Amino acid sequence: xxxxxxxxxxxxxxxxxxxxxxxxxxxxxxxxxxxxxxxxxxxxxxxxxxxxxxxxxxxxxxxxxxxxxxxxxxxxxxxxxxxxxxxxxxxxxxxxxxxxxxxxxxxxxxxxxxxxxxxxxxxxxxxxxxxxxxxxxxxxxxxxxxxxxxxxxxxxxxxxxxxxxxxxxxxxxxxxxxxxxxxxxxxxxxxxxxxxxxxxxxxxxxxxxxxxxxxxxxxxxxxxxxxxxxxxxxxxxxxxxxxxxxxxxxxxxxxxxxxxxxxxxxxxxxxxxxxxxxxxxxxxxxxxxxxxxxxxxxxxxxxxxxxxxxxxxxxxxxxxxxxxxxxxxxxxxxxxxxxxxxxxxxxxxxxxxxxxxxxxxxxxxxxxxxxxxxxxxxxxxxxxxxxxxxxxxxxxxxxxxxxxxxxxxxxxxxxxxxxxxxxxxxxxxxxxxxxxxxxxxxxxxxxxxxxxxxxxxxxxxxxxxxxxxxxxxxxxxxxxxxxxxxxxxxxxxxxxxxxx
Numbered sequence: 076x077x078x079x080x081x082x083x084x085x086x087x088x089x090x091x092x093x094x095x096x097x098x099x100x101x102x103x104x105x106x107x108x109x110x111x112x113x114x115x116x117x118x119x120x121x122x123x124x125x126x127x128x129x130x131x132x133x134x135x136x137x138x139x140x141x142x143x144x145x146x147x148x149x150x151x152x153x154x155x156x157x158x159x160x161x162x163x164x165x166x167x168x169x170x171x172x173x174x175x176x177x178x179x180x181x182x183x184x185x186x187x188x189x190x191x192x193x194x195x196x197x198x199x200x201x202x203x204x205x206x207x208x209x210x211x212x213x214x215x216x217x218x219x220x221x222x223x224x225x226x227x228x229x230x231x232x233x234x235x236x237x238x239x240x241x242x243x244x245x246x247x248x249x250x251x252x253x254x255x256x257x258x259x260x261x262x263x264x265x266x267x268x269x270x271x272x273x274x275x276x277x278x279x280x281x282x283x284x285x286x287x288x289x290x291x292x293x294x295x296x297x298x299x300x301x302x303x304x305x306x307x308x309x310x311x312x313x314x315x316x317x318x319x320x321x322x323x324x325x326x327x328x329x330x331x332x333x334x335x336x337x338x339x340x341x342x343x344x345x346x347x348x349x350x351x352x353x354x355x356x357x358x359x360x361x362x363x364x365x366x367x368x369x370x371x372x373x374x375x376x377x378x379x380x381x382x383x384x385x386x387x388x389x390x391x392x393x394x395x396x397x398x399x400x401x402x403x404x405x406x407x408x409x410x411x412x413x414x415x416x417x418x419x420x421x422x423x424x425x426x427x428x429x430x431x432x433x434x435x436x437x438x439x440x441x442x443x444x445x446x447x448x449x450x451x452x453x454x455x456x457x458x459x460x461x462x463x464x465x466x467x468x469x470x471x472x473x474x475x476x477x478x479x480x481x482x483x484x485x486x487x488x489x490x491x492x493x494x495x496x497x498x499x500x501x502x503x504x505x506x507x508x509x510x511x512x513x514x515x516x517x518x519x520x521x522x523x524x525x526x527x528x529x530x531x532x533x534x535x536x537x538x539x540x541x542x543x544x545x546x547x548x549x550x551x552x553x554x555x556x557x558x559x560x561x562x563x564x565x566x567x568x569x570x571x572x573x574x575x
Contacts, residue, residue: 092237093315095292096232096233100232100241100244101248103181103225103285104225106181106188106281106282106285106289107222107245108245108246111218111252113277114157114215115249115256116253116256119260120260120261120266121266125271127268128198128199130146132204133145133204155507157214159212160218160219161215161218161498164218164221165496166219167216168219168223168224168491168492169488169492176294176299176303177224177227177228177231180224181289184220184221187213187217191211191275193210196272196273214278223491226242226245230480231295235546236416238480239412239419242472242475243415246467247472249408254398254404254405256274257401258398258401292315293315296309296316296329297329298484300326300329301329301484344489346489347486347493353481353486353551353558359477359535361494362534363531366470367470367501370524370527371462371521372462373505374505374524375459396456399460404466407464407467411471411472416543416544420469420473420477420480421539422469424469425535426468427468430461431528432532434465438455439519439525441455442521475494478490480550481554540553540554
């Protein structure tokens with residue numbers, strides 16, 4: 076009898092992951108987040124040669140060597156203007172996405188990467204350091220647009236039971252881009268005076284690969300159905316992404332969200348800021364993005380050489396140690412993508428920030444006692460690897476997933492614009508202020524990041540609901556009480572979510 080009862084229990088089978096979905100996710104990330112990660116690391120290896128090129132060009136133009144202050148200013152502008160470009164890209168992304176869609180924006184965005192590759196790789200030949208600075212700006216615009224359009228596209232094409240894993244491709248490809256930039260920048264490869272131009276020419280390769288593949292893959296079905304009112308196109312997109320003919324349930328889920336929104340078009344940034352319905356979603360995304368940038372990992376990437384030198388390592392071995400950090404980052408991001416649908420977003424975020432705080436504390440202790448014993452530098456190195464792995468276990472990619480999950484369709488584009496603005500401003504502020512923080516606090520500088528990580532963990536523990544395996548409407552439902560929405564509006568949303 077027991078066996079018969081067990082046999083009668085219906086088994087809900089999750090749809091398989093199709094080749095179409097994986098191909099769309101991988102190639103959209105390859106031409107987007109991979110390039111962002113690559114640009115985070117690629118300028119480190121040829122820095123000496125680029126500075127020499129600046130000095131040579133200046134001397135040929137003006138008949139005298141470049142001054143120390145001018146050289147420092149030019150290099151600072153070259154590095155930091157990437158963030159300014161990212162901010163411009165984030166501001167323009169919402170408008171472009173509204174006109175071209177998610178996939179169309181990713182495709183057009185490749186033009187910025189190709190133009191940047193030409194400017195950066197041909198600057199020395201043209202004897203123009205201005206081309207390198209403009210190239211970095213253009214590449215920043217590409218990254219700003221990509222980090223808005225890509226998470227939106229990944230979140231909307233993925234079935235909810237693997238939305239987190241597919242969304243983590245953004246983080247995985249960022250880490251892979253950092254690692255590839257480190258590998259190609261090795262002295263044995265392209266990190267030489269006669270080859271550094273090829274490091275920037277490589278930027279065109281992922282962009283061209285995406286241009287060859289992505290046009291043959293579907294647009295976001297949610298975008299087609301809700302924003303373009305293209306029922307037939309949305310149905311075909313769902314069929315290809317899910318690998319089945321009957322997509323009635325998926326279409327009904329999206330239509331429910333569309334009915335809840337009524338005739339409301341995409342809201343503006345100002346309307347989003349004023350809306351009480353998404354107030355705590357917006358606060359959560361802003362705080363998460365601030366913590367994402369100010370938790371300390373970018374400070375490690377920007378000043379890796381200085382940090383390892385302070386830990387006691389020689390200049391000759393630092394490039395190879397740096398390479399190991401990129402490898403650990405990539406492996407940790409892959410592991411996070413594998414487990415995210417089991418553990419959830421909230422647990423990974425809190426674990427990541429909390430463990431970063433622990434290892435920043437240990438790193439501070441080891442940096443203060445590095446002269447006491449010869450093995451202390453190796454403990455500092457282990458702490459840095461642990462910080463990187465902790466970051467990539469959750470904070471490295473989940474903030475972008477949450478931006479897609481916490482907002483319904485009409486709020487999503489302005490939400491990404493605000494998240495991108497906070498992301499790039501925080502990035503710029505960190506690059507600008509960390510040298511002063513390090514100069515003022517010396518070996519205690521990482522205590523600043525420890526505090527940020529602890530505060531971020533506390534906030535997320537108290538406010539953030541778990542979003543795994545939930546529809547976008549169900550996630551919005553979790554914020555109704557927090558946003559203090561009236562009972563009538565709450566009842567309307569409940570009926571919309573659970574109707575049928």
